[in-house]
Amino acid sequence: MQVIKSSVFKNHLPLELVVLEFDADSYEPQSFDLFNQPFPERIKKAVLKRQAEYLAGRICATQALTALNIDNPIVHTADDRVPIWPTETFGSITHTKGIAAAIAGIQDCATGVGIDIEKLMKDSQETKLQTHILRDDEKTQFNDFGKQVTHPLSVIFSAKESIFKALYPSVKKYFGFDKAKLIEFNETVLTFEIMHNLSKHVQSGLKVNVHYQLVDDLVFTQCLFTTT
Known part of the structure; x- marks a missing residue:
């Protein structure tokens, strides 16, 4: 190959x-x-x-x-x-x-990292999958983020995938997209809040940053989590 x-x-x-x-x-x-x-x-x-x-x-x-x-x-x-x-x-x-x-x-130390690459979804997919990926209480941030990027759901989906990978070593079990809520964003970083107690080190209220990049028809996200 x-x-x-x-x-x-x-x-x-x-x-x-x-x-x-x-x-x-x-x-x-x-x-x-x-x-x-x-x-x-x-x-x-x-x-x-x-x-x-x-x-x-x-x-x-x-x-x-x-x-x-x-x-x-x-x-x-x-x-x-x-x-x-x-x-x-x-x-x-x-x-x-x-x-x-x-x-x-x-x-x-007790550390996890997550990265994710995704093909950007079609507009019809972005509309169809919103209820599966977004929480009801992050719709306002999502709509604002959509004014900045062309495929906001693709970016958030990838970001939540990276969060899952980064936190998994500290959680040791599956958790869904609803456990992370988008609360802030800029041109390169999304900030999420964990909405449930998932483990000793991953508690409700924890803030997690995800770096994102859009290149051609791809989105790339990175998330680093370190416990202290």
């Missing part, structure tokens, strides 16, 4: 970010061996497109960990499909059609 390093997104976090463009059409199952990546049984049963996306994400993760001088820079997968990062590291992986990214850092 062909992969090319990309600089399409800027990194707003003090961590190692790797973004790769990949050609899923050139993927073959042997590509896992070529890139020295484990080939999980669950992924072997997936369609080739899914295999290519998984591999591209793991290649990004390995490159990010290598930049941190990690001796065994391989990210395995837990039974609940959560990435297993090497001891004393943490990170996040994302991919969409033809592009993948991973971010990683050294774990010096």
Whole structure:
């Protein structure tokens, strides 16, 4: 499988970010061996497109960990499909059609990070999915945000995905989009408030910042969470 390093997104976090463009059409199952990546049984049963996306994400993760001088820079997968990062590291992986990214850092405290890439939704999708992604009490902020960007729901959806990934290590369970409410925004950052007690470290009232970027037909979000 062909992969090319990309600089399409800027990194707003003090961590190692790797973004790769990949050609899923050139993927073959042997590509896992070529890139020295484990080939999980669950992924072997997936369609080739899914295999290519998984591999591209793991290649990004390995490159990010290598930049941190990690001796065994391989990210395995837990039974609940959560990435297993090497001891004393943490990170996040994302991919969409033809592009993948991973971010990683050294774990010096209870920390989580989330990144997400999404294709911008069609206008009809943005209208249809509002009730699934937005809380009733964030509609005013959403409408104001829509005066600043062309695809506000796509950005908020991606931001909430990144929040979930960043908080998951501290929550250890699934939580829905309704647990985070958009309260502020500017040209590069969205601020959310957690609306429920999710764990010891993730309590109602917690403020979480998400960096966002819109590039062509993509949105990229980053969220870093550190407990003290």
